[in-house]
Amino acid sequence: MTEDKKQLLEEIRKAVIEFDEDRVKELANKWIELGYDANEAIFEGLAAGMEVVGDLFAKNEYFVPEVLMCADALYAGLDILRPHIKAEDKTETKGVVVIGTVEGDVHDIGKNLVKLMFEVAGFEVHDLGKDVPLEKFVEEQLKTDADLVCLSAMMTTTMPGMKKVIEMLRERNPNVKIMIGGAPVSEKTVEMYGADATGKDAASALEEAIKMVASLREMKRKKEI
Amino acid sequence: MTPKERVMNTLEKKEVDRVPVFSGMGNVTVAGMQKYGIDFASSHANAEQMATLACSTYELFGFECAVVPFDLCVEAEALGCEVNFYAGKQNILYPTIKSKILKVGEELQVPENLLERGRIPLVKEAISLCKEKLNGEVAVGSYILGPFTLAGQILDLNDLLKSSFKKPNDVKALLSQLVEPLVDIANAFHEAGADYITVREMGAPSDVISPRMFKMLVQPYLKETIAGIKAPTILHMCGDTNMLVEMLYECGANAISVEQKNDVAATRQKLGEEAVILGNLDAYGVIVKGTPEEVEQSVKQAIEAGVDGVMPGCDIWPEVPEDNMHALIKAVEKYGAKS
Numbered sequence: 001m002t003e004d005k006k007q008l009l010e011e012i013r014k015a016v017i018e019f020d021e022d023r024v025k026e027l028a029n030k031w032i033e034l035g036y037d038a039n040e041a042i043f044e045g046l047a048a049g050m051e052v053v054g055d056l057f058a059k060n061e062y063f064v065p066e067v068l069m070c071a072d073a074l075y076a077g078l079d080i081l082r083p084h085i086k087a088e089d090k091t092e093t094k095g096v097v098v099i100g101t102v103e104g105d106v107h108d109i110g111k112n113l114v115k116l117m118f119e120v121a122g123f124e125v126h127d128l129g130k131d132v133p134l135e136k137f138v139e140e141q142l143k144t145d146a147d148l149v150c151l152s153a154m155m156t157t158t159m160p161g162m163k164k165v166i167e168m169l170r171e172r173n174p175n176v177k178i179m180i181g182g183a184p185v186s187e188k189t190v191e192m193y194g195a196d197a198t199g200k201d202a203a204s205a206l207e208e209a210i211k212m213v214a215s216l217r218e219m220k221r222k223k224e225i
Numbered sequence: 226m227t228p229k230e231r232v233m234n235t236l237e238k239k240e241v242d243r244v245p246v247f248s249g250m251g252n253v254t255v256a257g258m259q260k261y262g263i264d265f266a267s268s269h270a271n272a273e274q275m276a277t278l279a280c281s282t283y284e285l286f287g288f289e290c291a292v293v294p295f296d297l298c299v300e301a302e303a304l305g306c307e308v309n310f311y312a313g314k315q316n317i318l319y320p321t322i323k324s325k326i327l328k329v330g331e332e333l334q335v336p337e338n339l340l341e342r343g344r345i346p347l348v349k350e351a352i353s354l355c356k357e358k359l360n361g362e363v364a365v366g367s368y369i370l371g372p373f374t375l376a377g378q379i380l381d382l383n384d385l386l387k388s389s390f391k392k393p394n395d396v397k398a399l400l401s402q403l404v405e406p407l408v409d410i411a412n413a414f415h416e417a418g419a420d421y422i423t424v425r426e427m428g429a430p431s432d433v434i435s436p437r438m439f440k441m442l443v444q445p446y447l448k449e450t451i452a453g454i455k456a457p458t459i460l461h462m463c464g465d466t467n468m469l470v471e472m473l474y475e476c477g478a479n480a481i482s483v484e485q486k487n488d489v490a491a492t493r494q495k496l497g498e499e500a501v502i503l504g505n506l507d508a509y510g511v512i513v514k515g516t517p518e519e520v521e522q523s524v525k526q527a528i529e530a531g532v533d534g535v536m537p538g539c540d541i542w543p544e545v546p547e548d549n550m551h552a553l554i555k556a557v558e559k560y561g562a563k564s
């Protein structure tokens with residue numbers, strides 16, 4: 001890698017971390033003008049910057065508004081870079097995810113952070129928002145043929161809604177992977193509700209998701225052969 | 226000493242025979258709903274039912290207060306938001322705001338007849354009914370939201386959080402406009418008979434915003450709101466408050482109330498003996514999920530750490546097992562006596 005390129009990537013990372021939206025746009029345009037690979041800027045610039053943001057959040061140096069601002073800077077860069085992704089890179093999304101906070105629950109701050117991490121990592125994310133009627137998750141999964149459904153609940157009264165969604169999903173599509181999360185959710189809940197995994201924060205949610213989708217795709221591939 | 230004297234004396238830093246066990250937030254239980262055959266969804270729009278449920282927690286368990294309402298939508302509704310009460314749902318779902326009415330930068334129109342709108346007259350009636358039922362023996366409480374949390378109810382929260390950075394002056398203008406309606410509502414509840422008012426600023430803990438932003442955007446308007454309220458006040462905050470307690474204390478409420486994420490012993494050290502600190506039982510993990518022994522241990526720990534009143538960290542969760550409620554009251558009687 002040339003020095004210029006390296007430095008430009010470093011600057012993109014820094015601009016994301018400092019939530020400098022205008023600077024990210026400027027740098028992304030420059031990257032394209034120089035004829036570099038868009039995918040590289042997305043993953044080693046924007047996403048790498050966002051990873052640092054995640055660490056700062058975990059260390060209580062950044063809080064939710066800062067993370068949302070960094071996300072805006074990242075999206076501004078994505079808007080510019082995405083149209084330039086090479087055709088051969090386009091087909092491989094990491095996976096398709098449906099995410100939402102279940103019915104009766106308006107707590108969506110945590111869900112939004114999880115969604116963000118998925119997007120950064122290259123998943124195609126369908127966000128149903130908050131207070132989502134339970135059947136809606138099933139409909140959306142079928143419509144998008146999602147690999148993974150992520151349910152968030154912050155209250156113990158809305159948690160049982162997740163169990164119902166899981167039952168409905170399993171009935172229609174036994175292969176789909178299901179992750180649940182939110183403050184009251186534990187490993188025990190995963191077991192009780194018949195989900196596949198949980199994550200205590202957005203970073204561990206992503207880690208689990210990548211593992212699960214990989215195994216799901218492996219399974220599908222074997223079936224095809 | 227009556228439960229009311231115990232609570233009011235605690236808030237006024239006067240002598241008590243023992244630590245009170247009460248709340249500034251919702252305290253309805255499934256046991257109360259069953260006893261009176263009232264369903265949760267309908268109680269939000271019926272003053273008699275609301276009062277009956279609020280008082281039932283004292284009747285059934287000796288919990289030393291009655292607090293109405295149970296949801297966080299009253300102010301936003303009066304300002305023009307539509308509310309979903311989940312009528313007909315079997316499980317207990319708390320009311321939520323259906324539609325946001327404002328964007329950052331837009332002028333808020335406060336209706337002139339604010340105090341006659343939405344469920345404000347109904348909550349006032351429920352307060353008076355509680356007063357009647359409890360005969361002056363038990364304190365009646367009510368609550369309002371803090372300005373920042375109310376802003377999160379009437380406009381898109383992501384918009385609010387980002388604007389707090391990008392357009393702090395617009396956010397400040399909005400928050401400052403929310404102070405007067407909140408003060409008016411609190412004072413109307415006080416006049417209707419509420420002995421104390423809790424200001425719930427649960428949208429602004431360090432799980433969400435930085436202490437720096439709290440100081441700039443949240444604290445000034447909390448101070449103003451609290452200064453305008455004529456009743457004794459409790460400032461309550463859910464979530465992580467360890468970095469905020471000094472600022473909370475400076476807001477000028479009679480007492481501050483915190484949840485389990487707060488290290489009360491450290492808070493007591495920071496604020497000194499004069500501060501009235503309430504809390505900090507885990508409303509779900511311990512009071513609902515724990516055994517009666519765990520509830521007792523938790524009460525003991527909270528009192529040893531230095532709370533002046535034992536309080537759940539948030540609304541009492543309706544599904545609380547009856548044995549745990551009894552254990553809660555008994556433990557406070559056992560460990561809270563002042564010699």
Ligand code: B12
Nearest residue numbers: 105106107108109110152155156181182199201202509539
């Ligand atoms: C902010 C807040 C609010 C805001 C919410 C704003 C919004 N749009 O989200 C407001 C003020 C509106 C609110 C309202 C209420 N709240 Co509230 N609220 C909180 C608070 C203080 C912080 C939550 C938060 O945002 N944390 C920050 C984020 C970043 O963390 P997080 O949500 O945990 O998410 C992380 C992980 O959990 C995980 N994760 C999240 N989702 C998912 C999904 C998947 C798939 C995975 C893998 C991981 C994952 O990753 C996230 C990122 O790291 C908590 C207190 C607490 N201790 O948590 C109470 C709390 C959640 N609220 C509570 C209550 C009771 C209420 C109300 C019912 C009060 C009332 N009387 O009406 C209402 C709810 C109404 C309704 N029907 O929904 C209780 C719930 C108690 C219980 N038994 O379940 C809590 C726990 C407070 C307490 N101490 O008891 N609240």
